[in-house]
Amino acid sequence: MPANARPIGEWVSALLSGERRAVADALNVLDDRRPAAVAIAGKLLAALPTERIEHEGQIIGLTGPPGVGKSSLSAVLIAAWRTQGKRVGVLAVDPTSPLSGGALLGDRLRMAQGAPDPGVFIRSLAGRGEIGGLAALVLPMARVMATAFDVVLLETIGVGQSEVDVALHSDTTVLVVQPASGDTLQFLKAGVTEIPAVVAVNKADLGRPARKARDEMEAALRYAPMADWVVPVLLCSALYKSGVDDLVAALERHRLLLSQTGRLRQRRRDGVAAWGLRRLREEFGRHGVEILGGADSVLARFTEGDAPFYDVLEASRAELLQRFGSRTI
Amino acid sequence: MTGQAKGGRRDRPWLMRTYSGHSSAKASNELYRKNLAKGQTGLSVAFDLPTQTGYDADHPLARGEVGRVGVPICSIADMETLFEGIPIAQMNTSMTINATAPWLLALYVAAAERQGATPAELHGTTQNDIIKEYLSRGTYIFPPRPSLRLTSDMIAYTVRRIPKWNPINVCSYHLQEAGATPVQELAYALSTAIAVLDAVRDAGEVDAAEIPAVVARISFFVNAGIRFVEECCKIRAFTEMWDALTAERYGVTDGKSRRFRYGVQVNSLGLTEQQPENNVQRIVLEMLAVVLSKSARARAVQLPAWNEALGLPRPWDQQWSLRIQQVMAFETDLLEYGDILDGSPVIAAKVDELIAGARAEMARIEELGGMVEAIESGYVKRQLVASHTARLRAIESGEQVIVGVNAFRESEVSPLTTGSASILKVDGAAEREQIERLRGFRGRRNPDEVELALCGLVEAAKNGANIMEPSIRCAHAGVTTGEWAEALRDVFGDYRPATGIDIGSHSLGDPARIDELRRRVRETSNAVGRHLRLLVAKPGLDGHSNGAEQIAVKARDAGFEVIYDGIRLTPAQIAVAAMEEGVHLLGLSVLSGSHLGLVESVLAELRERGLGALPIVLGGIIPDDDADELRARGVAAVYTPKDVDMNRMIGEMVDIIRETSGLAPFGRV
């Protein structure tokens, strides 16, 4: 039995009131693989208020190569949001050593400075190596955080699967690059990297190379226009706290765009659907998904109708378990 | 010239110092006067951590640290007390001070002026090497670039106004104490010197013609470890490399200005808690390495004491170390000869090998954009952590023999260490008294003058004018250490450097034991439902990071998810991290001596967040009596330097988690 589990209704109200201990306990229970905990986690997820997790707040993904300053930038963003009175939750992902299964989680170093702020909550996560392992966790954790905080920030190294996940799990993705980041540029041009909502060229304090990087990025993104959003390429310096206001403003503009055009709910539902499809595929294989009518039909289960996402997942699982008989349990 | 000196003429011995200071300016003043009477020829001031990190004695972060590992200097009044009855103009004073170096120099100048001296008369050294603070010593405040600017201000000021001052002592000492190899010491110290000299040159305050004079004032602070032949060669390599570097890069033509001038403290990292009397032999041999070569002899030497790993030395322990120097200088015939190693092909070959290695690493640093970039990116720190990991693995495996630790362990009972009185205990009243003195001082000064002086300081900080003159004005006006640093923090910001622990796991030690540990971590993770998570944390102002870093790396290699956020955290920050990160175990590391108060505060902060049941382990310099008391207060295990088997420690930590979760322990790894 996981420690500190509480009655679900009480727990959800504690989350809604932003109680930090309730958030910590919820994240722990989501992480807990024991069957009893998985059951409680399911109940908790199913009870998260739909209004809150589909229409409110902002989930921002911050991605970029190692050492570009994602955590440092998070720190200045957090400070800016705090002066606006917004409460912030952060999920920071670092890679796991494939050999030992161990990980060093060092992002707090740059984010949690000064006296502890009750309006900020940071949880570090290890990539855990296993394909999809992290993805399975990040979405529910982000939903719990979104219940408790106004802004949720996801930090990941923008390579491979985790980058795709960030795009999937966030409303607004920020690609952080630094001067002389040719690789990232090439990836963007080649379409390997998902087009972000905002590009932040950090370490602008290094001067000319930063401006050059911005110009190159802008040129590259000109060929990948989106209908009603021009991807801003912004210069900033986390070290000297410059350019932050513009970044904060761009993020806010993107949030307004999404919520006013009704795309926020759509995007979150799409993210949940992709997540749900992956979980079902992991548990039951391609065959299982076929039984449910194929990928599109599974996605539709999540995106259409009003049932809470976790209930949709559980209903689909139940359906398959019944079909497969007892063999799969 | 070789052979015996004529007419019994001996070379002048090096400067003999004892690094000291504690409790209060008054107590330290008494100590200094006693040491001078014993024949010590210079002063080496140890400051307490609040003074080094720019906090007044009554700042919350200073709690428990005031007067503990050095003397607290909050204002000009303390500085005057420190030198009461000691004529500053006649002293050669070395101050181990870095981030707040401009301020302590300003106080020193102001105190000298009040004794009737002029700045031009002063001799001495401010350590003032900020780069190695990020890498090892930990008393940084501001980011690297503004910090280097302060360094360059001090150099420009002293070269003109205090020409006999050594404004900076580029330190390789601390790099070795953080695990650096001789090649790394050479490469990083010289790259630091380049960063500093380039900064002075580029700042433009001194003109090109003055650069040779600046180069001539740069001195070094070097380490000497137990491999004394290699260390002897390292010193010779330094001498050659500095000579070439200053000629080639800075165009210094006068050979004398290119002399590698250096002081030494011998290695303390290798001094052991077990059979601590053996440390005396180690100290003697290490010292030999830096005084042996006449052509590369140390200018000043300070030695640690036999009880280094137990705690702070008492006056008698320091006297013993001073006597070691005196025996070497005055009883042996060392100083009667020319350079006895000149012409040795073995020595020459080793020197060349070290130079080649160091040049290669320096080229790497250049490639990365210089020392500042290599600090900011974490590259150098990672190299040091990796070297230290390799060193500890070699000790663990027995490949590197340490007498009394992993070989020849049996021992008679030592009459030196019976009872807990074998170290200096700092009077608990010192902090309270210092706070009272500080508050009294604040009440007596003229607030308008203070305000005005601080405005001048901030303006200089912002507009790039030299920081020294306004700092000296602040000193006279009665500004406090905390106020000076706070004013500059507002302009430059605070900085937290890379921890360097994100290294690969190349040297794992005994593969069977590490596999066993991984299995235990996996099995326990499954049993408790979540992957085991460990928070390693350093509360207080203590900068000793080696132990925490190595535990973090080892725990990661054993399969833990480890959170480590570097040094200087408050108990509240630590408790918050423990909660937010949902850790299974909290590992604290405290070497500064303030463990009792800090652990108490961490426990209280944890309880306040409903984490009273979270198990805690503690490592560091913890005297036995204190360890007993801490275990009684609920600390699950206490580790000290004698615990060198880290696999065993990690195994015990897994068991502590198991017991907390009601699982049966695995037992010894």
Ligand code: B12
């Ligand atoms: C190396 C060293 C330094 C290096 C530190 C480099 C670094 N980044 O760590 C340098 C040269 C910078 C340094 C500086 C100072 N030092 Co010093 N230093 C030492 C020394 C020689 C060795 C410590 C060490 O690193 N050992 C190697 C590591 C691996 O061992 P360890 O930390 O003990 O850890 C082991 C166990 O204790 C345990 N452990 C430790 N932490 C943890 C945590 C967990 C979770 C677990 C499970 C286990 C564990 O496991 C480790 C495995 O073996 C000791 C004396 C000694 N021989 O012990 C003095 C010593 C600690 N230093 C001392 C002092 C006073 C200072 C200064 C404050 C002096 C001054 N006035 O300026 C400065 C300032 C430093 C600062 N900012 O706080 C004193 C402390 C006195 C006291 N406690 O009363 C000591 C004891 C020396 C002395 N006798 O005076 N120091």
Ligand SMILES: Nc1nc2c(ncn2[C@@H]2O[C@H](COP(=O)(O)OP(=O)(O)OP(=O)(O)O)[C@@H](O)[C@H]2O)c(=O)[nH]1
């Ligand atoms: N010059 C400069 N350095 C910066 C800036 N932002 C961050 N840095 C430095 O870049 C290094 C990496 O910063 P982090 O914030 O840890 O970068 P990150 O992207 O989170 O790194 P990972 O999590 O390891 O991928 C640190 O040494 C920072 O001090 C900036 O704006 N200018």
Ligand SMILES: [Mg+2]
């Ligand atoms: Mg980061």
